[in-house]
Amino acid sequence: MSARAETLLWLAQRISAMVLAVVVAVHIGTIIYAVQGGLSAQEIIGRVQGNTGWLAFYGVFVAAVAVHGPIGLRTILREMTPVPARLIDVAAAAFAVLLAWTGWQAAYGLYGFGGA
Template identity: 50%
Template sequence: MTEFRLYLIQRVTAALLLGLGLVHLGTILSATEAPLSAADILARTRASALWPIFYGVFVLAAATHAAIGLRTIAREWLGWRRDIWVMALWLALTGLGLRAVWGIA
């Protein structure tokens, strides 16, 4: 993939993360205002298919954004040119994140 494409993907994921992060923080604030237990929160997330989809997109955007950013840092600071570790990092972050999403689904 070209550097320009990676640059664009990172910018798009940054914009996505801004919006998704604000919704996430708003959700946390509303959940902590009312005294909800973990069981109450899970009951709400499991009642709707939108929450797992929302957090699935959040995970994919965060994993992609982080992997591209760390690739850039490794190339500039460490001189690494091989990108196989970037894919491994992306797969690990995505797998762990989607496992957590599965827990609320």
């Protein structure tokens, strides 16, 4: 991988970290607020179902996770394992696709729950 590509990966991880700092705080804050009166699947679905704001929020959340996690995993694998660098790049990219696909599917699934 070129020096430019590696530099941009580093930048992407920093920017995604900044995004995560905000969305994770909102996410956890909402959980703490929401469980005050007991937590049920019905209540969660009632809040996010059909709500475009929450869909957008979790869309951004998943995107930031899919960028941030695999880059960090790539660094850990490069430093801590003898796995060839090329293979690690492929594995990290596959992990990013997996996170994005499953994450967005979950967010969209809750948004459209019950055929809304």
